Amino acid sequence: MADHCLKTSTPEPTRQCLIAQISDPHIKAGGKLSYRQVDTANALRQAISKLNQLTPRPDLVLISGDLVDFGHPDEYATFKKILADLALPVYLIPGNHDDRQHLRNAFPEHRYLFQHNDYLQWVVDDYPVRLVGLDSSVPDKPHGELSEESLQWLDKTLAAQPDKPTLVMVHHHPFVSGIDHMDRQPLKRPEALADVIGQHAQVERVLCGHLHRSIQARFANTLAMSCPGVSHQVSLDLTPDGPAHFQLEPPGYLLHHWSAASGMVTHQGFIDPYPGPFPFYDANGLID
Secondary structure, three states: OOHHHOOOOOOHHHOEEEEEEEOOOOEOOOOOOEOOOEOHHHHHHHHHHHHHHOOOOOOEEEEEOOOEOOOOHHHHHHHHHHHOOOOOOEEEEOOOOOOHHHHHHHOOOOHHHHOOOOOOOEEEOOOOOEEEEOOOOOOOOOOEOOOHHHHHHHHHHHHOOOOOOEEEEOOOOOOOOOOHHHHOOOEOOHHHHHHHHOOOOOEEEEEEOOOOOOEEEEEOOEEEEEOOOOOOEEOOOOOOOOOOOEEOOOOEEEEEEEEOOOEEEEEEEEOOOOOOOOOOEEOOEEOO
């Protein structure tokens, strides 16, 4: 963990925290390709290598669900083995491809996953930015739901720290993306989540995965945003009844940078190598 994110003696205007987010690894075991096309294990390795090399180094990494493809124990074993190369603290939530019990069994050392008996929902208070993870997974269903119990827990959890900037992470998107086949499997009853979030002004972002694209939308007086996938992306097709297709667009990640002076700013980065950086200026000024 980076020192600047933990030191409580740091003067308030200079306090900051850098949080990386990746999503939807969809790991398979035995070198099997996802959808017979995508080497998701190698894609996650490349994402981890990228995160490890970022300067400044993030203080932590959030992974917003669909950690594996079918929720099998051997998939979680493969995911855990790859994740061991990440040189940063990491926090996980499940998606619709995950299995709660198999995930817990694979990561007994991730004690935050055991804060609740029935759901993998949690709160982490170790940083200047408070982290809240929600469990929207519904066994054997592609859509997401938050139970009344989970919503009440969220309301109580947020009320406990009303003055601390907070990120809320949930796998399924609580807004209409315009991608028809994905909007048939969103977070159900998003208005119930909005009712809770809208009562707590300290929520800086509602972070999600599932969409395999970087998409932003206003939500309950804050900003909801989805993270690109680390391997394949859902096709950007806004036509009604568009087909359920994916593309091998450049994979990406999000960086959420919070400072006491300027609040939360989010950047999108790309995992694959690309040319640059190149200078705008030389000794003669702006390059012509």
